[in-house]
Amino acid sequence: MKRRFLSLLASSLLGAMLAVSPAAAAGQVQSAVTVKLDGKLLSFTQAPQLENGRLLVPYRAIAEAIGAGVQYEAASKTVIVTKGDNTYRLPINAKTATLNGVPVALDTPARLVNNTTLVPLRFVSEYLGMTVSYDQATRTVSLQSASKPGFAVISLSQGAVLHGDKVTVGVAVFNHDLADFTTHKEKKDGQGHVHLWLDTDPTDPKVAYKLIKGEPVVFDNVKPGSHTLTVQLVGNDHKPVQPEVKQVIAFTTMDSHDAAVPAVTSYHVDIHNFAFAPGELTVEAGSKIIFTNKDDVVHTVTAVDGSFHSGALEKGKTYEMTFAKPGVYKIYCKPHTFMTGTITVK
Numbered sequence: 001m002k003r004r005f006l007s008l009l010a011s012s013l014l015g016a017m018l019a020v021s022p023a024a025a026a027g028q029v030q031s032a033v034t035v036k037l038d039g040k041l042l043s044f045t046q047a048p049q050l051e052n053g054r055l056l057v058p059y060r061a062i063a064e065a066i067g068a069g070v071q072y073e074a075a076s077k078t079v080i081v082t083k084g085d086n087t088y089r090l091p092i093n094a095k096t097a098t099l100n101g102v103p104v105a106l107d108t109p110a111r112l113v114n115n116t117t118l119v120p121l122r123f124v125s126e127y128l129g130m131t132v133s134y135d136q137a138t139r140t141v142s143l144q145s146a147s148k149p150g151f152a153v154i155s156l157s158q159g160a161v162l163h164g165d166k167v168t169v170g171v172a173v174f175n176h177d178l179a180d181f182t183t184h185k186e187k188k189d190g191q192g193h194v195h196l197w198l199d200t201d202p203t204d205p206k207v208a209y210k211l212i213k214g215e216p217v218v219f220d221n222v223k224p225g226s227h228t229l230t231v232q233l234v235g236n237d238h239k240p241v242q243p244e245v246k247q248v249i250a251f252t253t254m255d256s257h258d259a260a261v262p263a264v265t266s267y268h269v270d271i272h273n274f275a276f277a278p279g280e281l282t283v284e285a286g287s288k289i290i291f292t293n294k295d296d297v298v299h300t301v302t303a304v305d306g307s308f309h310s311g312a313l314e315k316g317k318t319y320e321m322t323f324a325k326p327g328v329y330k331i332y333c334k335p336h337t338f339m340t341g342t343i344t345v346k
Contacts, residue, residue, distance in 0.1 A: 037065050037143045046116035054108040054278065055141060056118035059090070066128065066145055072117070079110065079117045083128065085178045085214040090119055099127055100214040102154045102170030107267055122268075127152055129174030136273055149176035149233050149241050151194065153249065155216075156229060160251040167219040167253065169196065169229065171211060176233055176241070180212045184236045192235035198222070202230035202248075205238040224255045266290060269341070271299050271313070276331065276341035285326050285345050291319045299339070304330035 033050070035042045035057060042065065044058045059079060063070045068083035081088040090097045090110045097104045104127065108120040121141065125132040129146035154170030156162075177191045184191065195208035198219050202208075209217055233245040240246070265287045270277045272294035283289065291301045293313040301310040301319050307329075310319035323329065323345045333339035 033139050033141060035062075035141045035143065037062065038145050039142075040065075044116075046114050046118065049111075049113070049118060051108050051111075055121045056108065056111060057121050057124070059110070059117050059119040059124075062124060062143070063128075068128075077112070079119075084173070086127075086172045087214065088127065090117070090123075092117065097123065099154050099172055100170050100216060102168060102216045104154055105266070127154075127172055129172075134273070146174045148243075149190070149245055150174045151176075151231065151233060151245065151247075153229075153231055153247060156249055156251060158249055158251070160249075162251065162253045163255075165220065165222050165224075165253070165255075167198070167222050167227075167229075169217045169219070169231075171196075171214075171217070171231060173214070173233070176245075178212050178214065179236060181210065181236050181238065187235050187237045187239075192233065192241065195230075195232045195234050195238070197230040199227050202232070205234070222253050224253050226250065226252050268292065270294050271301075271333075271339075274336055274339055276339060279341045280344070281342070282344040282346065283323060286322070286324055287345070288320055288322045289343065291321070293317055298335060300334045301331055302334050304332060309334075 033048055033055060035048060042061055044061050046058050048055055048057045050056070059081065060070045063081050063083070066083070068081050071080050072078070073080055077092040079090045079092070081090070086100055088097065088099050092112045093109050095106050095109045097106055097110070104123075106120060106123060110117055110119045112118075121132060124130055124143070129150055129152070131144045133142045133144070134140070135142070151174065152172045154172060156167070156169050171194055173194060175190065178193055179191050181193055194211035195205060196211060196217055197208050200207045211217055227250070229249045229251065231247045231249070233241045235241055265284060267281060267283055267287060267289045269281060269289055269291045271291060274295065281289070291310065291313070293299050293315055296315050298312045298314055300313060301308075301321070303309065308321055313319055323343060326345045329343040329345065331341045331343065
């Protein structure tokens with residue numbers, strides 16, 4: 001399965017006003033942006049809101065619509081959601097959530113508005129196994145539930161650099177019930193476990209780590225250098241599910257005694273519907289921004305002052321830029337000069 005970072009809104013929505021519709025049913029509100037789940041319009045007691053180009057949506061309504069359990073832990077001000085083998089914990093106003101005990105960075109934190117928890121739609125799409133599309137003409141966000149087995153790898157991304165000899169991997173599995181193969185030996189559609197190979201033969205199930213629950217996987221005594229992690233969904237018989245659901249991640253580890261390297265915060269900007277999303281982004285000095293082209297045509301990420309240029313980015317290609325110095329950076333797309341954006345570095 002390919003981990004997808006889907007664009008949520010075109011930058012033209014940055015100034016959209018969220019208003020209550022006079023025709024809304026009693027106790028329900030609708031916003032200038034509507035949300036559909038599997039083709040059905042969702043109604044919320046609190047309107048979705050835009051923040052830094054990200055759409056925040058009432059989490060309980062979406063979670064309950066897909067059959068997830070939701071509770072609120074008042075002492076820690078944390079929303080807890082359970083779905084299948086996955087447990088999500090989202091502290092209010094924090095830029096870090098946890099999924100199955102593994103930290104997950106949020107570019108926009110969860111908010112509590114009128115006793116309703118709003119979470120970034122990007123989190124929903126990535127970690128609840130959904131895809132997201134946006135119709136700019138009708139200002140409608142469409143969520144599509146996963147219909148096939150899949151997973152999302154947490155805490156380890158392509159090209160990551162880790163410090164120390166311990167590698168922690170989280171895997172959120174969708175539409176595939178995790179089961180202990182020692183007691184569930186018969187092949188059953190929609191049931192099985194996860195194989196993980198770290199620098200071992202990814203065709204040999206005997207040397208794979210078998211994940212049969214949602215707990216994080218920890219690899220100890222990992223030597224400094226380049227590594228490859230392969231993750232694959234399999235059935236109770238250890239054979240890959242069909243069609244194949246697999247991801248290969250290359251990363252690097254460094255000795256913890258090496259010179260200290262400041263942690264780098266990463267942000268994502270999608271290029272979709274001929275716009276940068278978000279169109280305006282504020283980051284800390286030293287942050288890395290990953291631009292991903294979601295359109296079918298070639299785009300570029302080019303600084304107005306000429307200080308950087310991505311070159312031609314085809315669909316699915318990314319461009320990474322680390323902004324070391326504070327300032328305001330204006331960007332545009334060379335083939336489509338009407339596409340502009342602003343990166344503010346503090």
